[in-house]
């Protein structure tokens with residue numbers, strides 16, 4: 001896992017308190033950008049540096065000075081209002097032959113470096129900058145964002161428009177805003193630039209995490225003297241759309257649950273899944289998948305490890321599961337907004353839920369004591385106020401049934417005795433990896449392909 005910060009302010013403060021100057025930090029930031037440019041761009045090419053008047057602009061100006069001589073470097077300022085660092089960097093840059101231009105000329109540009117706004121973005125962009133971004137974003141030059149693609153704020157929301165980067169270099173520490181759903185189409189590849197201090201050593205405030213491929217812990221079997229009862233009995237409650245629940249049940253089976261049963265009406269049930277009238281013997285249950293308005297009796301299962309999904313978010317019964325530290329709630333944003341209202345935690349629109357997703361997810365996990373898995377392009381897992389993000393999924397997963405499979409994978413882990421948090425983290429990774437391994441094109445993957453892929457992780 002990699003550590004994520006809300007902002008690098010604390011990091012910067014600590015560096016400064018150790019005796020680093022802002023100019024030293026900026027020198028390191030600029031060198032990180034220059035190194036990437038040298039890897040990606042032939043020398044002699046023209047680079048346009050878009051500069052704001054704050055420290056993000058200062059990083060860009062320092063970088064232009066480093067590359068000047070090997071590349072043709074032009075600075076374009078979106079403001080005449082420069083802070084002391086930016087002015088100092090500009091004075092040096094002009095002396096070594098960096099050009100300052102009054103209009104951004106995109107002709108023959110090989111690369112655009114975005115140093116307009118970083119962590120200091122505090123409001124929506126104005127019309128002039130939005131127009132500039134329209135022109136830049138459709139240009140085929142290499143695009144590199146310093147710290148944040150301009151227009152993306154620290155909460156991961158786009159403030160009117162956003163620079164569409166091929167690469168984003170996060171300065172000092174990885175920031176959580178770079179991993180929101182909307183950021184996924186804006187940041188390009190994100191990497192960390194060391195400003196002279198390891199992020200791990202100096203981050204002391206609230207930490208969140210970015211999951212990595214190597215964090216996937218499969219439910220591998222180690223003992224030989226075992227039987228089906230050793231791996232748990234998973235149950236899925238079926239509803240008005242039983243096909244969805246059957247897909248979840250199949251995913252749980254393939255993810256290693258020893259036995260899998262469904263409760264509810266199902267025609268043409270596959271022989272590998274058992275049909276039951278009640279939840280007797282359940283080690284873990286999934287409920288809500290394809291539920292609709294179907295009747296459910298949760299009295300026998302509300303204390304079990306469980307996945308609470310889909311339509312259940314809107315139903316009164318979900319309140320009876322609280323508090324249950326072995327519960328994994330798996331809403332998408334619309335269901336999350338409904339669930340917050342249903343549980344009396346917040347009365348907000350879907351848009352507001354999306355906008356404040358990090359803090360709402362954190363608070364939800366504290367209040368319910370359970371695990372939240374908020375679905376999206378980059379799903380968020382929240383437990384006890386800590387967030388775990390996964391940016392490994394892709395648009396292949398945007399197909400009906402994909403969420404049912406995810407619920408089934410979590411169920412499979414829960415049935416085998418994994419904690420709710422471990423089940424959620426591993427399920428998100430297994431789901432993303434199965435999609436990643438799929439050999440077809442990006443629009444043809446079905447939930448059944450996704451389930452099949454679980455066999456070969």
Ligand SMILES: NC(=O)C1=CN([C@@H]2O[C@H](COP(=O)(O)OP(=O)(O)OC[C@H]3O[C@@H](n4cnc5c(N)ncnc54)[C@H](OP(=O)(O)O)[C@@H]3O)[C@@H](O)[C@H]2O)[C@H](O)CC1
Pocket residue numbers: 012021022025026029052053054055056057059116117118119120121122123124125126146147148171195
């Ligand atoms: N602090 C350090 O030592 C280091 C910082 N690094 C880099 O610096 C930025 C953060 O720099 P900061 O100066 O705090 O902020 P920005 O450069 O991102 O932007 C501030 C200026 O932008 C104006 N602003 C904000 N929003 C808008 C908007 N929508 N439209 C127009 N102008 C806007 C703001 O104006 P105010 O009126 O709000 O004051 C400022 O003028 C960080 O991201 C790093 O890139 C280093 O890397 C090294 C260490």
Ligand SMILES: [K+]
Pocket residue numbers: 056114115116117118145146147148149150
């Ligand atoms: K930027």
